[in-house]
Amino acid sequence: xxxxxxxxxxxxxxxGVGDYVRKFSSELIRMGHEVMxxxxxxxxxxxxxxxxxxYSDIDIRVLRLPSSYKFSDRLLQLEQEIKAFNPDWLSxxxxxxxxxxxxxxxxxxxxxxxxxxxxxxxxMFHELWVGMKSGSSLKLKIWGExxxxxxxxxxxxxxxxxxxxxxxxxxxxxxxxxxxxxxxxLFGNIPLIxxxxxxxxxxxxxxxxxxxxxxxxxxxxxxAKDMAQYSKKAGQHITLTILGRSGPEKNxxxxxxxxxxxxxxxxxxxxxNEIAEIFAVADFGIAxxxxxxxxxxxxVAAMHEFGLPVICVSEAxxxxxxLRVKQVGDIFEYQxxxxxxxxxxxxxxxxxxxxxxxxNLFLNTLAETxxxxxxxx
Numbered sequence: 001x002x003x004x005x006x007x008x009x010x011x012x013x014x015x016g017v018g019d020y021v022r023k024f025s026s027e028l029i030r031m032g033h034e035v036m037x038x039x040x041x042x043x044x045x046x047x048x049x050x051x052x053x054x055y056s057d058i059d060i061r062v063l064r065l066p067s068s069y070k071f072s073d074r075l076l077q078l079e080q081e082i083k084a085f086n087p088d089w090l091s092x093x094x095x096x097x098x099x100x101x102x103x104x105x106x107x108x109x110x111x112x113x114x115x116x117x118x119x120x121x122x123x124m125f126h127e128l129w130v131g132m133k134s135g136s137s138l139k140l141k142i143w144g145e146x147x148x149x150x151x152x153x154x155x156x157x158x159x160x161x162x163x164x165x166x167x168x169x170x171x172x173x174x175x176x177x178x179x180x181x182x183x184x185x186l187f188g189n190i191p192l193i194x195x196x197x198x199x200x201x202x203x204x205x206x207x208x209x210x211x212x213x214x215x216x217x218x219x220x221x222x223x224a225k226d227m228a229q230y231s232k233k234a235g236q237h238i239t240l241t242i243l244g245r246s247g248p249e250k251n252x253x254x255x256x257x258x259x260x261x262x263x264x265x266x267x268x269x270x271x272x273n274e275i276a277e278i279f280a281v282a283d284f285g286i287a288x289x290x291x292x293x294x295x296x297x298x299x300v301a302a303m304h305e306f307g308l309p310v311i312c313v314s315e316a317x318x319x320x321x322x323l324r325v326k327q328v329g330d331i332f333e334y335q336x337x338x339x340x341x342x343x344x345x346x347x348x349x350x351x352x353x354x355x356x357x358x359x360n361l362f363l364n365t366l367a368e369t370x371x372x373x374x375x376x377x
Contacts, residue, residue, distance in 0.1 A: 001033045002035075003028060003034070003035050003036075004035070004037075004089070004091065005035070005036070005038070006091070006092050006093065007037065007039055008042070008093075008099055009039050009098065011045075015098075018039060019298075020093075020126075020186075020187075020298070022037065022053060022060060023055055024355060024359065026056050027356060028363075029060065030058060036081075036082070036087065037060060037061070038065070038078055040075075040078055041074075041098060042065060042067060043067045044064075045064045045066045046066055048063070048064065048066065048077055049063070065077060075111055078115070082115070083116075089119070090116060090119045090121055092122070093124050094123055096129065096147055097127075103147055105150050109153060109154030109156075109157035113158055121158045121160040122162045122366065123155070123160045123162075124164050125174065126296065127170075129144040130143050132319055132320055133318070133319065134319060134320045135320075141320070148177070161369040162182070162365050162366065163181040163182070164184040165183065166184055166295050167183075167292075167293060167296050168325050169319065172323040172324060172325045173319075173323065176321070184361055185301075185357075186296060186297070187355040187358050188298060189272075189302060190275050190276050190279055190305070191273070191276050192276070203236060204235075204236060204237060205238075205239065206231075206237070206284070207284075208238065208283070208285075208311075209279065209284070209285050210242050210246070210285075210287075211243045211244050211275070211285070211303070212244045212245070214247055214249040214250055214288050215249065217314075218315055219313065219315075220313065222336055223256075223339070224257045225260055226337070226340070227260070228260035230340050233340070234344070237263070240253070240257050240286070241264075241278060242267065243267050243268075243278055244268070249288075250266065283308070284309050284310070284311055285310040285311070287299065288314050290312075291314060291331060292325065292328075293317070294310075294328055294331055304349075304350045304352060305353075305354055307349035309332065309347040309350075312331050312332065312333045313334045330351070
């Protein structure tokens with residue numbers, strides 16, 4: 001099968017969706033399929049680039065079109081390269097702000113349909129629209145409603161054969177908007193060293209790990225206090241390791257833990273192999289992404305692949321609309337006074353969703369459509 005992916009950027013280590021698509025593509029190529037990736041609004045190149053990128057020693061054909069170029073010029077080269085590749089499927093890896101600085105994709109659907117009128121379209125929604133949180137400002141609500149209308153319009157124009165997303169929350173929103181969609185789970189981007197069963201009850205030292213952005217308004221002071229109380233009661237030394245580009249909230253976490261007499265290691269950015277080694281010795285992962293959105297966290301996906309139980313320490317987050325959303329398994333949602341029982345428990349490794357599993361799910365979804373088309377032909 002020949003599959004083309006369209007995303008915003010392909011700068012390694014600078015764009016989460018680009019990293020996702022590159023690893024995903026390498027797995028599909030390893031499985032015997034032909035793949036091309038086109039980045040149509042790449043902020044990290046000054047001129048168009050057509051060539052190869054590598055992942056795990058696999059060459060991947062890529063096209064990178066600079067965001068500074070006129071939209072019409074970018075689309076002309078996109079059309080030429082994609083038509084030369086002649087894919088069976090085109091997969092739009094959708095993040096509104098990847099294609100437009102304001103997240104308003106007015107012309108995207110029309111232009112893509114005009115260029116590729118007969119291709120089978122697949123859309124993967126990594127993000128939907130702003131303002132979906134309860135209590136969002138009027139500005140965000142209006143902005144989000146416009147984004148929602150543009151998404152509905154794009155789907156109506158492209159008529160995708162398959163729509164997928166990685167969170168149950170987004171799945172519920174898409175279904176509420178009248179679109180049939182399915183779940184395609186996220187995989188991690190850290191090479192796996194070990195996977196294990198976690199039993200920390202007899203350990204003298206417990207390693208907590210936070211990787212990536214730390215989001216604001218998490219109850220970190222109370223969490224640190226509860227963790228310190230557990231540490232004294234259980235006689236176990238607690239260390240928090242903070243890894244990656246954490247952002248301005250990092251200082252609050254460091255202060256909250258050190259004020260409770262707990263050790264903090266602030267390691268900053270590391271190579272992917274160093275990150276894997278740090279993951280391999282951790283006991284628990286810490287996430288500050290809201291639990292309703294945690295399925296879109298690549299950091300959490302990586303923690304699960306390493307067998308880490310994940311503790312969600314985040315602000316309260318509820319959707320603005322009354323939706324029936326399936327609860328996320330394998331995540332412990334921290335609340336005041338509920339930490340101790342969890343820490344004393346034996347923790348089985350979650351069901352691992354890795355890139356191979358996701359690639360097979362993706363291919364099976366496309367194959368189902370191909371079978372239906374053959375029946376009706």
